[in-house]
Amino acid sequence: MQVTLQTLVGGLTLGAIYALVALGFSLVYRTMGLVNFAHGQVAMIGAFTMSTFYMTAKLPFVLAIGIAVVVTAVLGLVIERVLRPLEGKDFDLMLIGTIGFGVMLEALAVVVWGATGRAVPSPLHTAPLSVAGLKIQTYSLLVLVVALVTTAMLVGFLHRTRVGAAMQAVAMDPEAATSVGIHVGRSNAIAFAIGAGLAALAGGLAGPMLYVNATLGSTIGIKGFAAAILGGFGNITGAIVGGLGIGVLDAFAAGRFGGYSDLVVFLLFAVLIMVRPTGIFGERTVNRA
Amino acid sequence: MSRRPLTRSIARPALWVVVGVVLLALPYTVGPYPIHVVDVTLVFAVLAIGLGMALGLAGQINLAQIAFFGIGAYVLAIVTTDAGWGFWAAAVVSLLASVVAGLAVGVPALRVQSHYLGIVTLGLALAFTSWVTNSSVTQGANGISNIPVPPLLGVDLSSEYLYYYLELVVFVAGLAFALFVVRTRLGRRMRAMRDDAIAAGALGADVRVLRLLAFTVSSVYGGVAGILYAGLIRYVSPDSFTISTMFLLLAMVVIGGRQSIVGCVLGAVVLSLAREWLTDFATYAQLGYGLVVVLAVVFAPTGLAGLPARLGLGRRRDGAERGALHDFVPGPATAAAVSDAGPADLQVEGIGKTFRGLRALHEVRLSVPAGAIKGVVGPNGSGKTTLLNVVSGLYTPSTGEYAVGGVRATALGPTALSRHGVARTFQNLRLFADLTVRDNVLFALDRSRSAASAEYLVWPVGVVRDERRLRAEAEELLAEFGIADFADLAPRSLPYGIQRRVELARAVATGPRILLLDEPAAGLNGQEVAQLAQIVRTIRDRGVTVVLVEHNMGLVMSLCDEVAVLANGSVIADGTPEQVVADPAVVEAYLGDSSQLRDLVPDQRTIREAAGDDAEEVRA
Numbered sequence: 001m002q003v004t005l006q007t008l009v010g011g012l013t014l015g016a017i018y019a020l021v022a023l024g025f026s027l028v029y030r031t032m033g034l035v036n037f038a039h040g041q042v043a044m045i046g047a048f049t050m051s052t053f054y055m056t057a058k059l060p061f062v063l064a065i066g067i068a069v070v071v072t073a074v075l076g077l078v079i080e081r082v083l084r085p086l087e088g089k090d091f092d093l094m095l096i097g098t099i100g101f102g103v104m105l106e107a108l109a110v111v112v113w114g115a116t117g118r119a120v121p122s123p124l125h126t127a128p129l130s131v132a133g134l135k136i137q138t139y140s141l142l143v144l145v146v147a148l149v150t151t152a153m154l155v156g157f158l159h160r161t162r163v164g165a166a167m168q169a170v171a172m173d174p175e176a177a178t179s180v181g182i183h184v185g186r187s188n189a190i191a192f193a194i195g196a197g198l199a200a201l202a203g204g205l206a207g208p209m210l211y212v213n214a215t216l217g218s219t220i221g222i223k224g225f226a227a228a229i230l231g232g233f234g235n236i237t238g239a240i241v242g243g244l245g246i247g248v249l250d251a252f253a254a255g256r257f258g259g260y261s262d263l264v265v266f267l268l269f270a271v272l273i274m275v276r277p278t279g280i281f282g283e284r285t286v287n288r289a
Numbered sequence: 290m291s292r293r294p295l296t297r298s299i300a301r302p303a304l305w306v307v308v309g310v311v312l313l314a315l316p317y318t319v320g321p322y323p324i325h326v327v328d329v330t331l332v333f334a335v336l337a338i339g340l341g342m343a344l345g346l347a348g349q350i351n352l353a354q355i356a357f358f359g360i361g362a363y364v365l366a367i368v369t370t371d372a373g374w375g376f377w378a379a380a381v382v383s384l385l386a387s388v389v390a391g392l393a394v395g396v397p398a399l400r401v402q403s404h405y406l407g408i409v410t411l412g413l414a415l416a417f418t419s420w421v422t423n424s425s426v427t428q429g430a431n432g433i434s435n436i437p438v439p440p441l442l443g444v445d446l447s448s449e450y451l452y453y454y455l456e457l458v459v460f461v462a463g464l465a466f467a468l469f470v471v472r473t474r475l476g477r478r479m480r481a482m483r484d485d486a487i488a489a490g491a492l493g494a495d496v497r498v499l500r501l502l503a504f505t506v507s508s509v510y511g512g513v514a515g516i517l518y519a520g521l522i523r524y525v526s527p528d529s530f531t532i533s534t535m536f537l538l539l540a541m542v543v544i545g546g547r548q549s550i551v552g553c554v555l556g557a558v559v560l561s562l563a564r565e566w567l568t569d570f571a572t573y574a575q576l577g578y579g580l581v582v583v584l585a586v587v588f589a590p591t592g593l594a595g596l597p598a599r600l601g602l603g604r605r606r607d608g609a610e611r612g613a614l615h616d617f618v619p620g621p622a623t624a625a626a627v628s629d630a631g632p633a634d635l636q637v638e639g640i641g642k643t644f645r646g647l648r649a650l651h652e653v654r655l656s657v658p659a660g661a662i663k664g665v666v667g668p669n670g671s672g673k674t675t676l677l678n679v680v681s682g683l684y685t686p687s688t689g690e691y692a693v694g695g696v697r698a699t700a701l702g703p704t705a706l707s708r709h710g711v712a713r714t715f716q717n718l719r720l721f722a723d724l725t726v727r728d729n730v731l732f733a734l735d736r737s738r739s740a741a742s743a744e745y746l747v748w749p750v751g752v753v754r755d756e757r758r759l760r761a762e763a764e765e766l767l768a769e770f771g772i773a774d775f776a777d778l779a780p781r782s783l784p785y786g787i788q789r790r791v792e793l794a795r796a797v798a799t800g801p802r803i804l805l806l807d808e809p810a811a812g813l814n815g816q817e818v819a820q821l822a823q824i825v826r827t828i829r830d831r832g833v834t835v836v837l838v839e840h841n842m843g844l845v846m847s848l849c850d851e852v853a854v855l856a857n858g859s860v861i862a863d864g865t866p867e868q869v870v871a872d873p874a875v876v877e878a879y880l881g882d883s884s885q886l887r888d889l890v891p892d893q894r895t896i897r898e899a900a901g902d903d904a905e906e907v908r909a
Contacts, residue, residue: 035404085587092350093586095404096543100582103536107576115572218532222415225408233405259423266412266419273409274400 005134007251013140013209015247016147020202021224022231022239023151024195030171030234031191032087035095038079038102039199040221045105046072046200047212048113051120054207061123065204069197075105076196080189087188088174102217109214117213143205150201151240154194158236167191171234223250226269232279241280312457316450324449330561331456332518337541337557338467338550339510344539345547346476347503348483350403352535353394353410356417357508359530361387361515366433366525367426376439376520384512391508398500402486414535422527432526439520446520456517463510467550469749470506473756474735475742479503481721481732488719491681492732492799493707498739533575537564540578544585545592548723552594559593612774614787617820619827622765626734626797632834633694633710633802634659635680640689642675642858649675650858653689657803657851662825662835664845664866667855668878673838674716676855677805680836681713682706694802708736710802714792714809716838720780726791727776731763733798763798770794770824786817793824803834810841822848846870854878 025039036042046068054064079101086094124142128135158164169177170187178184206212206220227246231238249268253261316324336358343351364383368374374382397409421427438447439455446452470476482489482499490496519525537560545556560578567574585592589599637655641648650672657663665673678684680691682703690699693711701709721729737755744751767773772790780788789809796804806825810818818841825848829835839845845852846866854862854869856878862869869875 035407037404037407082583082587090590091403092348093590095350095407096539097583097586099536099539100543100579100586102579103533103540103582104576104579107572107579110572111576222408222411226412229405229408260419262419263416263423266416269412270397270409273405274397277401277405 002133003255007255008248009134009136009140011248011251012244013137013143013247014250015227015244016144017202017206017209017220017243018224018227018246018250019147019240019243020150020198020205021220022228022243023154023236024198024202025225025228026231026234026236026239027154027198028191028195029228031167032080032170032188033091034080034083034087034192035091035098036079036192036195037095037098037221037225038105039098039195040219040224041102041105041109041217042072042075042079042196043199043203043206043220043224044109044212044214044217045075045203047120047203047207047216048109049200050204050207051118051212052113054123055118055120065201068200068204072200072203073193073197076192076199077189079196080192084185084188102221106214106217109217113214115214117211117216119211120207122208139208143209146201146205147240147243150198151236154198155236163187163190223247223265226266229273230269230279232281235279235281238279238281316453321449324453326562326565328449328453328456328521329518329565330558331453331460332514332521333538333541333561334554334557335460335463335510335517336514336538337545337553338463339507339514340538340542341545341547341550341553342467342470342479342510343503343507344542345549345553346471346483347479347499349395349398349500349503349507350407351394351410351504351507352407352539353390353414353417354507354511354538355530355532355535356394356414357387357390357511358515358518359417359421359525360390361512362519362525362529363421363427363433363515365516365519366436369437370433370435371426376437380439380516383516384509387508387512387515388505391504391506391511392501394508395501395504398504399497411532411535414532418527418531421530427527430527432524432528434524436519436523436525438523449521452521456521459513459517463513464550464554466745467510469752470745471550473745473752474731474737474759475502475739475745477724477728477732477735478739480724480728484721484723485719487683487703488715488721489732491683491703491707491713492795493704493736494732495704495739502739502742537578540582543582543592544578546594547592549592549594552592555593614790615771615774617771617790617824617827618769619831620765620769622762623769623797623827624831625762626766626800627828627831627833630694630710630802631832632660632829634834635691635693635803635836637676637680637691638689640676640679640686640691642672642679642684643687648858650679650686653855653858653860655853655860655863657834657836659694659834660829660832661850662829662837662848664849664852665836665838665855666840666842666845666852671855672858673855674807675858677713677807677836677838681711681805707799710800711805712796712799712801712803713805714789714796714807716807716811718780718785718788718792720788720792720795722781723779725777726772726780726783727763727767729780729791729795730766730798731759733795734759734762734766736800766794766798770797785812786814789813789817789821793821797828797833801833803836804828805836805838807838808840809837810839810844818844 021039021043025036028034028036049068049071050064053059053067054061083094083097086097122139124138126138128137158168166182167187167190169182170184174184202220210216223246224243227242228239230245231242250261250265253264257264315327336354340351340354343349361383364386365379368379368382369376394410394413398406401409422430427433441455444451446455478494478499482494482496486496541556541560542553544560545554546552564574589595591599635657637653640650640653642650653676665676667673675684679686682701686699690697692698693709696709698706698709721732724732767776770790772787772794775783775787780791793809810821813821822844825835837845837849849866851864852866852869853860854875861878862872862875
């Protein structure tokens with residue numbers, strides 16, 4: 001029981017990272033229908049950028065993450081601009097284009113930061129909390145809180161601000177949105193920048209938990225993507241539930257099956273997606289008639 | 290067959306001869322290391338053909354091709370070293386294993402497509418990596434060495450020069466088979482499914498079988514490549530089957546041109562050689578090919594294979610040489626296309642359809658007698674298209690039943706309904722955009738089952754014969770429908786009216802007993818509408834029941850024997866055009882004003898006049 005709960009806590013922490021990645025995926029998808037396969041690599045660039053400013057420039061952790069968010073938001077704008085000619089035309093080509101970006105970013109990270117990677121120290125130095133015999137790292141709590149606050153802020157932004165409402169409108173019907181004077185291109189760009197920023201936040205927060213190297217992107221990218229699909233693609237709540245779900249699944253699979261955890265997680269994921277292609281909260285059918 | 294200028298018909302074979310001579314002579318001109326590079330390149334070429342078949346031909350995002358490759362190589366390694374089997378016996382086992390993996394990875398494609406399929410296949414590829422790096426059977430990260438040299442009639446295949454010829458034979462056979470598939474019915478169906486899976490299903494292609502076949506074919510190429518690779522290197526380890534290699538393979542196919550098999554081979558050759566050449570700058574090479582992929586999808590989506598066409602070389606596919614839309618002249622092909630079984634009636638019994646609480650259809654009762662032309666009219670949103678989607682099998686009704694030709698059809702689904710003699714057109718035109726007009730019609734004429742594609746292996750001559758027969762029929766049908774001038778063009782390059790005609794020809798080509806037309810006159814000019822009326826009458830007279838959903842009331846009133854009126858998802862009137870126009874409920878629901886409906890009566894005369902003597906002739 002103790003072990004189970006401990007695994008659960010670990011899974012939820014990792015799941016919070018996946019949830020943030022899934023949040024970025026979903027935001028971009030619901031706004032512009034683009035599935036960004038380079039999203040994980042953007043998160044990885046965010047993690048490296050954070051590590052540079054935090055470890056080399058000795059800036060405070062929060063500031064380092066802030067800089068990483070800005071840097072990747074700009075990166076997101078570049079990706080969106082390059083692939084804009086394909087928007088709304090050829091879905092598969094756009095998808096392959098983002099894979100191309102992912103490959104590039106991974107190589108770029110090796111060029112800039114080297115192939116070995118780095119361990120980022122935790123910004124919190126307090127001892128782990130003991131709750132009912134469970135050891136909970138304060139950093140884990142921080143990650144969970146940040147993920148929840150970010151989600152709340154994103155939902156607030158989408159529902160309470162003019163820009164957010166405009167993005168919602170674009171998500172529902174780009175043509176109708178244009179006809180009431182919403183600039184769809186700008187809305188898409190904002191969505192992409194926020195999505196990339198969320199990726200950097202995920203990558204930055206993952207830094208002290210996971211070893212930061214060039215392949216970090218594909219690891220958290222594919223899990224985050226799976227989380228987004230599991231929750232229901234494009235659904236904000238779904239991204240959080242899916243992220244935590246994949247995190248917990250991942251943690252238990254690692255405990256139970258060791259090195260085979262990826263095998264178990266992805267086989268299970270394949271089965272789940274066949275049983276319910278729209279995910280937990282998804283409503284839109286996959287094949288539209 | 291398409292007509293080609295004489296210079297082309299000579300240039301093509303000449304090119305192939307030159308390529309053949311170069312390939313045969315190649316080992317005599319290179320040293321021991323270059324021949325190794327060439328051998329590896331050929332393996333990737335086989336692998337790329339397989340990915341091209343799934344991704345380019347059938348439109349199935351397959352990021353698990355690397356796993357098929359790995360399974361082919363690993364199973365061979367395990368069976369030869371652990372079980373001590375001979376190379377070729379083990380090769381059979383590993384090919385079977387790859388095919389099983391292909392079927393397994395293909396199963397999710399029955400439920401999900403596009404990015405969902407991308408992530409599922411990528412996940413399964415990672416699952417494979419996870420297995421080989423952890424399992425003791427695969428000896429983890431160490432890999433398996435001591436794979437035996439494949440024995441072949443005393444030829445020493447440990448020489449990479451001689452191994453080259455073995456690979457060359459396999460590669461040429463693989464390429465020839467792929468091109469054979471692409472140019473005959475299976476390939477055409479896969480391309481049709483890629484362009485529009487819904488239309489392909491509604492016209493009789495079993496999309497699920499096709500998707501599984503795409504993954505199976507892809508996995509066969511992956512398995513064969515894996516066997517060749519294991520025989521060449523005689524050592525396998527997880528490093529050869531990583532996700533990076535998968536993305537490299539994807540880059541080969543995209544840069545070469547995913548919709549062209551030769552393009553895929555070209556991409557494999559170019560990137561393999563580039564990778565070898567830049568082996569000391571691997572990171573920069575990766576940066577480079579990532580960049581080229583991005584540039585390719587934005588600026589050259591057809592890849593290297595499409596460059597000649599984009600640069601304006603070769604055949605022009607649009608513009609100047611476009612011909613004219615000719616009149617419909619019914620002849621033997623039209624008569625042959627129409628099913629011998631005669632017209633089928635349609636009985637709709639209390640059909641209801643609800644979309645998440647929204648009631649689109651409610652207790653719809655409709656009877657279409659065999660051989661009649663029945664109009665279905667109603668205001669926008671009244672459920673007309675939903676009704677067509679239900680009786681063509683695209684939607685499963687929430688309640689009720691319907692029967693076609695006396696057979697209960699509610700649970701059949703679009704593909705089975707098409708085989709049962711139901712054909713349809715679509716409101717928004719669902720032509721296969723990247724297929725030529727001829728291929729659109731050929732696709733519909735071909736009534737063979739996708740599941741019977743084993744003929745490709747067992748008796749390819751039969752496939753060729755069928756193809757010849759189908760092509761002859763297609764030429765006639767295209768001529769009779771007056772669209773022969775556009776046979777080699779892609780539908781999207783054609784004016785709307787011509788596209789409508791092509792869609793009608795495609796529907797008739799399926800050999801229907803009942804034809805469902807969804808707003809066939811939308812966007813047509815007066816003359817084209819008159820032509821449409823004539824075509825519909827002719828087809829009906831040849832023994833096809835017609836259901837016509839239409840907003841052009843003039844056309845409906847003049848053409849239909851009976852008209853049903855839908856409002857808010859229910860039938861509010863049903864009878865002859867005269868009865869329906871006079872029905873107060875119709876006037877109320879339709880316009881709230883009877884004046885406009887009355888105007889339709891003179892309109893009816895106008896249409897008859899526009900259709901002219903043709904219409905009378907056909908009836909007589």
